[in-house]
Amino acid sequence: MNDAKLKQDDEDGGDRQRDWESTESLQSKFFDRRPAVVARQLLGCGFARRIEGVWVGGWIVETEAYLSSRDAASHSARGEKPGNASMFGRPSTLYVYPIHAKHCVNLVTESIGRGSAVLIRALQPVWGIERMIEHRGLSSLDVSDGRMLTTGPGRLCHSLAIDRRSDRVDPIADPNWCLFVGAKVPRNRITATSRIGISQSKELPLRFFVDGNRYVSGLAGQHRRPRRDSLP
DNA sequence: CGCGAGATTGGCT
């Protein structure tokens, strides 16, 4: 079933007219708030980049907030270093961090120098799906559904070809990136849990996901009964 | 199908 959907989504190679022309782009002010607030509000927003004329991306369905203080799991907890400098940059800046031979992408929040950010953990793939499959080194036959593409922070970076070269980029100012308001996800459709894969500050409920969306990583997204794409 | 060990790479001690 998803084969047909993937094909349809990508009929023109992802290079079709952007279908979000009339939508509302996120502004710098959006990110100049506490990371947990931004993490919640990013759910349902569109996130995409253009590579060689092809837009790749989708709807944000899972995020985690990393705080500027009292958060031992945050990369900013031990102060600013060359490797994490972008996390202390202006709000909306990308902070891209390599881990386990993969990458994770964050959006910086609050004002310059705070060191807080929101990790994008999963997208519902929408634009340039054939291109994402290429980036992942898969064939469409290997992809029974889109979860292999953009579920999980490492996989979504791979699909969008995000690596350290995208660190410090401002996706709001850069014409080859796009962040915009999509579906407003009502509060009662958002679940907050503890964050995944960290060893410190585990207890803080700073992971947010769209309830029931199957592109959410971990148990919450994969084997949940109502298996629907709960976004546009 | 759920769980745990191993893989793999860059950055920091």
Place this chain on the structure above:
DNA sequence: GCCAATCTCGCGC
């Protein structure tokens, strides 16, 4: 060396 905001595969129930 060692560790990490991960992912994948293989094994066991």
